[in-house]
Every structure is written in C-alpha cells, then in structure tokens.
Amino acid sequence: MLSRILRAPAALAALAFSTLASADYHVDILPPVTPVSREMYDLHWGILWVCVAIFFIVFGAMFWSIFKHRKSVGAKAAQFHENTTIEVIWTIVPFVILIGMAYPATRTVLNMKDASGADMSVKVTAYQWKWEYDYQQDGVRFLSHLATPRAQIEEYHGQGAAKNDNYLLEVDQPMVVPVGKKVRLLITSNDVIHGWYVPQLGVNQYGIPGFVKDAWFTVDKAGTYRGQCSQICGKEHGFMPIVVIAKEPAEYAAWVKEMKAKMPAEPAPTPAAEAAPQGGGEKVAAAAPGKADGKSTYDTVCMACHGTGAAGAPKLGDKAAWAPRIKQGAGVLHDHALKGKGAMPPKGGNMALSDDAVKAAVDYMVSASK
Ligand code: HEC
Numbered sequence: 001m002l003s004r005i006l007r008a009p010a011a012l013a014a015l016a017f018s019t020l021a022s023a024d025y026h027v028d029i030l031p032p033v034t035p036v037s038r039e040m041y042d043l044h045w046g047i048l049w050v051c052v053a054i055f056f057i058v059f060g061a062m063f064w065s066i067f068k069h070r071k072s073v074g075a076k077a078a079q080f081h082e083n084t085t086i087e088v089i090w091t092i093v094p095f096v097i098l099i100g101m102a103y104p105a106t107r108t109v110l111n112m113k114d115a116s117g118a119d120m121s122v123k124v125t126a127y128q129w130k131w132e133y134d135y136q137q138d139g140v141r142f143l144s145h146l147a148t149p150r151a152q153i154e155e156y157h158g159q160g161a162a163k164n165d166n167y168l169l170e171v172d173q174p175m176v177v178p179v180g181k182k183v184r185l186l187i188t189s190n191d192v193i194h195g196w197y198v199p200q201l202g203v204n205q206y207g208i209p210g211f212v213k214d215a216w217f218t219v220d221k222a223g224t225y226r227g228q229c230s231q232i233c234g235k236e237h238g239f240m241p242i243v244v245i246a247k248e249p250a251e252y253a254a255w256v257k258e259m260k261a262k263m264p265a266e267p268a269p270t271p272a273a274e275a276a277p278q279g280g281g282e283k284v285a286a287a288a289p290g291k292a293d294g295k296s297t298y299d300t301v302c303m304a305c306h307g308t309g310a311a312g313a314p315k316l317g318d319k320a321a322w323a324p325r326i327k328q329g330a331g332v333l334h335d336h337a338l339k340g341k342g343a344m345p346p347k348g349g350n351m352a353l354s355d356d357a358v359k360a361a362v363d364y365m366v367s368a369s370k
C-alpha cells in the first residue's frame, strides 16, 4: 500500500517531465538578442547559481550540525564566546561574494545607459494608449496602436472571440530597425508615465512627461520582438503593446522608402529643393503638392470638427466666427492649432502630422474663411 502511494507521485512526475520535455518546454527568460540583454541574461543565471550554492552550503552546514550534534548521541554544546578568526572569515567571505556580483552588474548598468555614438535616433512618445515613433534621421513618423480586435478582448457576454497567437502583443504599425546598428531611443510621454519595455532588447525605460530619457540597443539577429508598456498608466495600460522588427539594412532602407510614401505629405520645403532632380519622375510629382497640402490635411483631420462646427469649433467658411480669430494673427493661430485650444486637442488630435502640415491646414482654413 505504502509503496503504491509513494510510487504514484513519482510516476506522475515522470509523465509530466516527459510531456514537458517533448514539448521543448523549459523555464527561462526570453532569449536575449542584443549585447546588453545577453549580459543581463548571463547575470541573471550567474547570480542565481551563486545564490543556489550559498543556499546549499548554509543549509547543508546547518542540517549537518543539527544532525551530528543531536541530543540522542549525547552532544554537549561548546561554551565559548567570540572567535576573531571566525568573525573575520564571515565578514570577508560575503564581502568578496558581493563585490564579485556588484562588479559585473555595475558594468552592465553603465553599458545600458551609454547611448553615445549611436547610428540612429528614434524619438518615442507615449500616449494613453499608443506609441509614436519619430525617426530623427530618416524622417519617418507614425503611431503604433494595439491590433488585437476588441471582440477578442471583451468577454462581457461569456467567452469572447478566439484569441490570436500574439493576443495583446500585436500592433498595426511596428517599429522597424536595422540589424547591427546602434539605435538610440529618446523616450518621453505626452500624458502620464509609461514604460517602453521590450525584454529581449534589454530595454525598460520610463517615458516621463516633460523629460527625455535615453536608452539604446543593437539587435544582432533579424526577427520580431514584442513588449508592453511597463507602467500602470490607466485603464488601457494592457492595451499598448510594443513590436520591434529587426531587418537587414537593405530591407530596412526599403521599409523607410515605403513608409515615407505613406506619410502625410509635407509642404514642399523650398522651391530649390523641389526643382532638384530626384531620380524617378513620379517621385517629383508625389513630392510637389505644395499649397494644396493644407487642404488635404484639413480634409483628413480637421474637417471632422471644423467641417460642421462640432463642439464649438469655428466652421470652415463662417466669416463671423473666424474674423475675431484671424485678428490674432497667423502666428497665434498656428500656435493654437499645434498646442490645442479649448476643446481642440493638439494638432487636431493627430500627433503624426508634421508642424508644417498643421500650419498649412491653418492657412488653408483662414484663407477659406475670410
Ligand atoms: C476634435 C475637434 C477638432 C479638430 C479635429 C480640429 N479642431 Fe481646430 N478647433 C476646435 C475647437 C473646438 C476650436 C475652438 C477652440 C476655442 O476657441 O476654444 C478650434 C479652433 C481652431 C482654431 C482657432 C484657434 C483660435 O485661436 O481661435 C484653429 C486655427 C484651428 N482650430 C485649427 C485646426 C486645424 C489646423 C486642425 C486640423 C489639423 C483642427 N483645428 C482640428 C476643434 C477641433
């Protein structure tokens, strides 16, 4: 009977182990893909093994002493106080162990914080509840939202729809970076504190309103890496994931080109730049909307409120409503449109618009309402 009771858990454990092993299951943190996250990974396991060794040495000594000096074999307690040799040893040994752990940990933290000499910078702005990526050198700028359908999230009426593989870890527009390049992130926030956290890249950095914090990574393996906002930033905190796709530099360049074609058109910078030969003929045509650009921005973003006069917005063409506003001067109107005024959010709520596109939209609205 007893042997059967003892054997049951062993059989269960063996069964569990074999199924787990065949499913290639192991307990670990996600595989690191940057030099810094690899250092973190090694520290994680290295220090864990130090702890395990200390555990066995301390408890081993304790249990051995308890057993060896038990009352039933007639042990007598030694009656001494203070032993300088022992005290020196048990001060020095932990000190050496701590230094041995602190030295590599500090080196890694310093390395994590050293974003100097980066190949490219991306400004990351957090919002409730989305991320904005603004590539400083490549001129690409976009918002990245959760892509998991609402029907999978809401379970008010029972089960909800079947979940995607990357449920709550998928976005409509991932951040794309080139493999092997040092990418510096300039992280800030527009509202509350958020956290840009992608474990495999070894980055977990707060985005704090009014501050710009930096972080960096160099991905050495092409792939898709996922993360989440790491701060409890509000009710949709769990719904602002981060997806970073690392591509070979040539594929990255193609992505930049494709993204640029999709971005809201900027007003042509200078007539000279517009006239400069740009290679393909169709590219010149695409880059030359010039003045018409204010109207297209108006049509796609501002019209939502200014087309109907919703929420007290001055209606396009309503001369009486616009006259006192126009008197403030173009500079003030530009400023209000960029920073928001009353019920109007900054940039009409679309932070992906460039400042120039917003100003052009204001000019268009003013000239159509005079
Ligand atoms: C969500 C609705 C909404 C959207 C979208 C919107 N606006 Fe407004 N806008 C308003 C409201 C409301 C006001 C009036 C604010 C006030 O006077 O308090 C306003 C006022 C303005 C003013 C006058 C500011 C002043 O000083 O009196 C300008 C200029 C303006 N909007 C430009 C824009 C532009 C450009 C866009 C598109 C990029 C845009 N708005 C999109 C709601 C909106």
Ligand SMILES: [Cu+2]
Pocket: 126, 193, 194, 195, 229, 230, 231, 232, 233, 237, 240
């Ligand atoms: Cu957040």
